[in-house]
Amino acid sequence: MIEINNIVKSFNGKEVLKGITSNFQKGETNLIIGGSGTGKSVLLKCMIGLVKPDAGTVLYNGRDFYNSDKDTQQSIRREMGVLFQGGALFDSKTVEENVRFPLDMLTDQSASEKQERVAFCLQRVGLEAAAKRMPSEISGGMKKRVGIARAIVMNPMYLFCDEPNSGLDPLTSVKIDELIKEITEEYQITTIIITHDMNSVLEIGQNIFFLYQGDKLWEGKKEEITKTTVPELQEFLFSNKLLREMAR
Amino acid sequence: MSVIGKYFIFLGSLFGKGEKLSVYWRRFIEECVGIGVSSIFIVAIVSTFIGAVSCIQTAYNLVSPIIPVSTVALIVRDMQLLELAPTITCIVLAGKVGSNIASELGTMRITEQIDALEVMGINSSSYLVLPKVMAAMFTFPMLVIFAAFLGIFGGYLAGTLTGVITERDYLNGIRDSFVPYNLFFMCVKPFVFGFLIATISSYQGFFTTGGALEVGKSSTQAVTNSCISILIADYLLAQLLL
Numbered sequence: 241m242i243e244i245n246n247i248v249k250s251f252n253g254k255e256v257l258k259g260i261t262s263n264f265q266k267g268e269t270n271l272i273i274g275g276s277g278t279g280k281s282v283l284l285k286c287m288i289g290l291v292k293p294d295a296g297t298v299l300y301n302g303r304d305f306y307n308s309d310k311d312t313q314q315s316i317r318r319e320m321g322v323l324f325q326g327g328a329l330f331d332s333k334t335v336e337e338n339v340r341f342p343l344d345m346l347t348d349q350s351a352s353e354k355q356e357r358v359a360f361c362l363q364r365v366g367l368e369a370a371a372k373r374m375p376s377e378i379s380g381g382m383k384k385r386v387g388i389a390r391a392i393v394m395n396p397m398y399l400f401c402d403e404p405n406s407g408l409d410p411l412t413s414v415k416i417d418e419l420i421k422e423i424t425e426e427y428q429i430t431t432i433i434i435t436h437d438m439n440s441v442l443e444i445g446q447n448i449f450f451l452y453q454g455d456k457l458w459e460g461k462k463e464e465i466t467k468t469t470v471p472e473l474q475e476f477l478f479s480n481k482l483l484r485e486m487a488r
Numbered sequence: 489m490s491v492i493g494k495y496f497i498f499l500g501s502l503f504g505k506g507e508k509l510s511v512y513w514r515r516f517i518e519e520c521v522g523i524g525v526s527s528i529f530i531v532a533i534v535s536t537f538i539g540a541v542s543c544i545q546t547a548y549n550l551v552s553p554i555i556p557v558s559t560v561a562l563i564v565r566d567m568q569l570l571e572l573a574p575t576i577t578c579i580v581l582a583g584k585v586g587s588n589i590a591s592e593l594g595t596m597r598i599t600e601q602i603d604a605l606e607v608m609g610i611n612s613s614s615y616l617v618l619p620k621v622m623a624a625m626f627t628f629p630m631l632v633i634f635a636a637f638l639g640i641f642g643g644y645l646a647g648t649l650t651g652v653i654t655e656r657d658y659l660n661g662i663r664d665s666f667v668p669y670n671l672f673f674m675c676v677k678p679f680v681f682g683f684l685i686a687t688i689s690s691y692q693g694f695f696t697t698g699g700a701l702e703v704g705k706s707s708t709q710a711v712t713n714s715c716i717s718i719l720i721a722d723y724l725l726a727q728l729l730l
Contacts, residue, residue: 288607308507317609328600344606345507345615 241266241400242430247286247296249279255295256282258454267420267428269444271435274451280434281325281402282330283451287432288400289313300398311360318346321391321429327383329375329390336362336371339389346394346397350467361389365419381412385419392423399424399431405440413437417444438477441465450476498691501613502621515619515625523620523686524627525584528634533579535635538572539564539642544691547652560653561661564643569670574677575722578628578685582714586689589620593693594703598713602694613694621686628682636674673729680721685714687691 242264249257252363256279263448264270272280285291287298289305300316308316329338339361362368365385370378378386384404391399401420405413421444424431433440441448441462448465450458452472460468468474506512546567547560593616596602605612640662647653653661689710696706 290603290606314505314609315674317607320607322604322607324600324604326599328604330604331595333601345511345610346608 241295242287242302242432244287245285245297245299245300247293247298248412249282249286249291256454257286259296260437260451260454260456262442262449262456262459263317263430264430265447266430267425267444268431269424269450270432270447271379271441271445272397272432272449272451273435273441273476275436278399279454280451282459284400284402284432284434288320289317318394319397321394321396321399323384323387323391323399323404325402325406327375327380327387329383329386331375333375334371335367335373335378335386338375338386339393342390342394357393361393364392364423365389365405368480381408381416384408388419388423390414392427395427397429401431401433401435402436403436405435405437410439413439420444450488452476494695495687495691496649498613498661498694499687501611502618504611504614506527506611506614506618511615512619515615516622519619519623520627522588523623524631527581527584527627527631530580530584531577531631531635532638535568535573535577535638536642536645538576539568539639540574540646542567542639542642543647545587547647556657557653558657558661561643561645562657562664563670564647565640565662565666568636568639568643568668569674571722573639574632574674574681575718576719577632577635578678578681579715581628581631581681582685582689585624586685586714587707588708589686590693590696590707591688591703593617594696594706597694597696598699598703613690617687617694618691620690621683624682624686625679626682628666628678628685632674632678673725676729677722677725680725681718684721685702685716688714688717 243262245261246255247260248255260283261268272283274280282291286293286296292306298374299453300319303312303316305313312431317330322435329335330341333341336358340354340358343349343357358371359368362371365388367382367389370382370386375383399420404416408416413479417440420431420433423429433444435441445462445465448460448462449456450457450470450473457466458465458470458473465473465477468477521716543560543564543683546563547557550557550560550563593602596616602612602616605615644658647658657710692710692713696702
């Protein structure tokens with residue numbers, strides 16, 4: 241479980257996160273939703289240690305990330321898998337080398353053990369055939385799947401996904417969503433997904449957190465979201481025609 | 489001042505907790521090929537022509553009957569060893585290698601590849617930059633020795649083919665009043681310049697923010713700052729070591 245307490249972050253005097261507190265449950269998909277510029281990505285970066293919050297704590301199974309020594313931070317980081325918005329694959333490495341990279345860097349496994357693990361992860365995301373291809377030779381959806389394979393290769397306890405279906409067609413988006421949900425349930429990991437895609441909310445959202453101008457305005461289950469009385473969330477949700485009709 | 493402070497903090501981070509030695513060794517070899525081997529062609533072209541031009545122009549200016557013709561070769565040799573081979577070669581390398589390093593790291597930054605390394609718990613600056621710095625400090629002196637040789641050879645070709653100096657006079661001239669210390673001085677310069685080019689360009693690339701436009705700006709800034717630092721260091725080394 242991940243707990244965040246009173247996370248505050250400002251850039252050049254502008255408060256981007258205004259004291260956000262939440263718990264993210266293990267084995268469930270936790271979606272952070274909100275419009276553009278509401279602080280979703282900054283919150284994610286605060287959680288994974290890329291941006292240090294001005295105040296507040298981030299606890300990983302009770303371990304305070306920012307108030308830990310470097311070794312503890314390092315070990316927490318090695319329990320994380322992160323899928324970046326653009327995949328963040330290393331351009332100079334093949335798909336297979338990208339997935340193997342964390343194993344090469346962070347473990348002492350033998351070559352055959354690594355090969356076996358990489359093959360398993362690529363097979364899990366359906367990309368065995370693309371193992372020898374370069375990132376520039378594969379589609380956006382495939383890059384995301386490689387990103388997922390690389391994120392899970394170290395058996396993470398926490399999976400973070402930053403807009404996993406941005407720039408993808410609806411069919412590929414659904415496949416990516418399903419894959420993330422399956423992996424979350426299969427490995428019982430704590431998954432946090434940043435998105436503003438309402439299809440994802442409907443498809444895989446279990447716990448949903450709504451951010452608005454740096455504040456958490458709503459938190460609840462997927463089934464409750466269409467019954468919300470929060471005007472900002474209503475406005476955000478019902479800009480989608482499908483949801484408007486569902487709510488009627 | 490804050491930029492200089494940030495640069496030194498960045499340098500400190502290169503020597504922070506690193507990865508396995510085998511990882512650095514592999515990266516070092518890759519960078520030696522990328523930085524050193526791939527620069528051989530441009531260094532060869534530039535140094536040969538600079539040697540040729542310096543021979544022709546020195547001969548053009550030395551018209552006194554009391555100065556022996558072999559002095560042309562002596563001047564070409566000393567110009568190559570003391571200044572042209574190390575400084576001009578490194579300025580050329582600042583353009584080629586510096587822009588390459590800055591744009592590579594800048595692109596990695598804006599496409600979140602550096603963030604990906606950091607969240608894996610890898611010291612990204614050490615993993616990405618330290619092998620580049622080491623490779624530059626290792627390969628630049630070799631490139632400069634190669635450039636000095638080709639510069640002197642270029643002078644020989646231009647001088648003998650155009651008839652401004654005979655082969656015998658040129659060979660006598662390049663042996664005359666030779667100071668071995670100049671070779672040491674020639675090798676110290678690219679060692680320092682390699683460090684400056686690699687670290688300044690890496691710094692510019694590593695802290696790129698924005699998009700493709702900013703990567704281009706970082707690359708330009710890397711070359712500009714590297715060239716300025718080379719010229720300042722060139723003066724300081726000459727003052728200190730000669």
